Amino acid sequence: MKTKMDTNAKVAEKAMDLDDVLVNELGQFGRFQLYNILLVAAPMVFSALLNEYVFSAGAIPxxxxxxxxxxxxxxxxxxxxxxxxxxxxxxxxxxxxxxxxxxxxxxxxxxxxxxxxxxxxxxxxxxxxxxxxRQNSVVYEFDLGCKEWLRTLAGTLNSIGTLLVMPISGFISDRYGRRVTLVVSLFNVALIGLIRAFSVNYPMYLTMQLLQTALGGGTFSTAYIFATELVGPKYRMAVGVTCSSMFALGQVVLGGVAWLVPDWRHMTLILFVPCFIFISYYWILAESVRWLLSKRKYEEAREVLEKVAKVNGKQISDSSMQALTSHPTPILKKTSSKSNLIASVFKSSVLLRRVCTTPVWWISTTFIYYGLSINSTSLSDTMYLNYMLTGAIELPGFFTALFLVNRLGRKPTLSGGYFLCAACNIAFAFIPVDKTIIRLCVYLLGKYGIAMVFTSLYLFTSELYPTEYRHTLLAFSSMVGRIGSIVAPLTPVLREYWLGLPSILFGCMGLISGLLILTQPETLGSKLPDTLAEAENLGTPESKLKQVS
Structure with missing residues (x-):
């Protein structure tokens, strides 16, 4: 009897799966999806501008x-x-x-x-x-000379804000919808950025720095959801890489604006005031279909689905529409809980090793990724160009990973990216300062390597955990990984002790994570594990997807 109920529940769930409708009827990537991606591309670019502290509070001689x-x-x-x-x-x-x-x-x-x-x-x-x-910096205006730890606090508070934004944007998103979350985030970015441009002292500047990311840092993740959720499985990773590329493009834009408008107050106004334009998205952007369905707003979901079909030149059948917009089958009471998760982790040595390993990858990745971006401004006198180049080099890194991850596998792509990054950073620490071009090329090659890792790590981490615990453990790894981005803004201070010390730290972290990648099984060609037993068996012949001839 229990088996029959489980089967019926799975059938009902399958009948209501939006991915099936996208694949079979609406189209996995049509004009509507393209229009949606183009709309949210601009907010994703603007989300990178939150890192402007690299210039406004950057070190000056x-x-x-x-x-x-x-x-x-x-x-x-x-x-x-x-x-x-x-x-x-x-x-x-x-x-x-x-x-x-x-x-x-x-x-x-x-x-x-x-x-x-x-x-x-x-x-x-x-x-x-x-x-x-020079006199166009926060450092000059608020007299932060020889107060490096205080100066770098701006970057640390910026990263702490990205941690605080998770529960805030999560609450707004669940309660009021993805569209409201995106508009509110962008409005906060614009308003707080406007206020910060008129800071009268450094404590006010720091407070606004924290509030801006804590209340507006959800822009990229919300825009990412809009871009990917209506794309079919076949194109979802490619669209995800494209979204990451928009963030990289935003870093190039940030460097360009800072170069053209070096005065920090004027630069802040130019960067953030245009975000007020995105208030119009409340009327332009269609609400998330998946959110509407989850909240049983079926009439609104029906309107969006019909619009998708019309724009894509497709038709959605009445049976599919009915299956998606009818009341779902009552969900059986969950047997998992927080205590069960903790117990399962400690009972399974395999799962325990992964729970201890994956957060290290995330800490290393965010530490190196943001650390290289922040320290790029001190490579030479052309700090604006250096920052733009470290953003631009991410683009080939992202698409290299997209090409390799489904051909060579997850482990070679990730470990290769880590080892390349580690080798470049360690070598960079010992290259003479007067070898400017060589130093820049090696530095950019290191950023290229960590960009390969950044876009592949989410996929590999999610594939290592069973369905029952996947979201929780993936979120745990990502949250712990924020430690890396919080510490990264402090690394320029280490240059006072030795110019190569930040690079050595980046190299060591990359080397450790690259080795830890090799301790986990390859997931390419394996079935996504639903149970703990399947997760433990990853890497064995039984875990591989069976090829149908």
Whole structure:
């Protein structure tokens, strides 16, 4: 009797599956899907602009103000001819945070500042303020010289906001729909960005940085759902890669705007005020069909499905429409719970190893991915171009992964991407600073490798877990992975101890994750596991899909 009920439930569920209707009737990728993707492409591009702190709060060269020789701070030149008489030499440049003690009784002027005027055996802090190389940054305006940990806090709070946005956007999305979530997120991005452009102090700037991502950081994920949910299974991964490419394109746009408009307040206004335009999406964009069906808003779902059929030049049968828009079969009471999940994890050594392994991949990936983007601005004097190139190089990385993941397999693609990234970062740490072109090429090759990983990791992680626990454990891995993006903005500070230290960290994390990938079974050609037993058997001949001749 129990088997019969399970079978009936599966049949009913199968009859209501939207993917079946897309494959057999509406079309897996038609004009409506293309129109939908084009609409949400712009919000996905704008979602990358939330990383503008890389420029507005980016590190800028600075030194101690020398009142014996300098004019007032705002009129002082960053690198006058006499600077090494008053400030210690460091590498090819001079110290940012120390100066020599002055000797009383030696006459100095703005034009005359001899070495004899300073006691070169004793160094002092910058008690008289700082002189900055440029004045269009948060660092200058709020006087953050030699406060690197405070400066990089902007990036950390930005990443913490992306963690906080999950429950916030999840609640709005479940309660009011995907369309409302997208519009509200974009409105928050625009409004808080507008307010942040008029920050009167650094605490206000930091608060707005956190709020902007905590209330608007759900833009990309919501737009991603809109782009992929009405595409058939055959094209879903390709569309997903295209969505990731929109984010990469957004990074190129961000670098270009920052280059053309270096003043941080004007740049912030130009980047975020246009987001107010997306309020119109409430009337332009059709609501998510899957959300409408899940909330039993069947009339609205029917209207959207009929529109899809009309635009695609297809027809949806009455039986399919009835199956999708009728009340679902009562769902049997779930037997799984949080306690059952924890118990299952500890009872299964295979599952426990995966639960301990997959979050490491996600931490490494977000740490390296965002760390390379943030540190790219310090590669050379052309920081804007460097950032644009590190965004652009992701595009071939994404599509290389799309080509390889279903041919070579998940493990070779992921481990290859990690090892390539690790090798490039470790090598980069030891390339002389004057070899600018070589350093840039190796750096970009490392970003290319981690881009391959980023677009493949979601797929491989989801295939390792059984259906019953897949969503929960995938979400757990992704959430823990946010640790990497939270820590990544702090890595530029490590350059004070050794220029190559951030790169060595990226390389080591990539090497560890690449090796951990090899400990898991290959999932290419395997049936997606429904049960714990099937998940444990991945990699065995029994787990492979049977070929029908």
């Amino acid at each position: 600075h030194r101690c103000h020398i009142p014996e020789c300098d004019p007032i701070v705002d009129e002082a030149i960053y690198s006058p001819e006499w600077i090494l008489n008053a400030v210690p030499k460091v590498g090819e440049g001079f110290s940012s945070c120390w100066r020599y003690e002055s000797i009383n009784g030696v006459n100095t002027t703005i034009d005359y500042c001899p070495a004899e005027a300073f006691n070169r055996s004793k160094m002092l802090d910058c008690d008289y303020g700082f002189v900055y190389a």
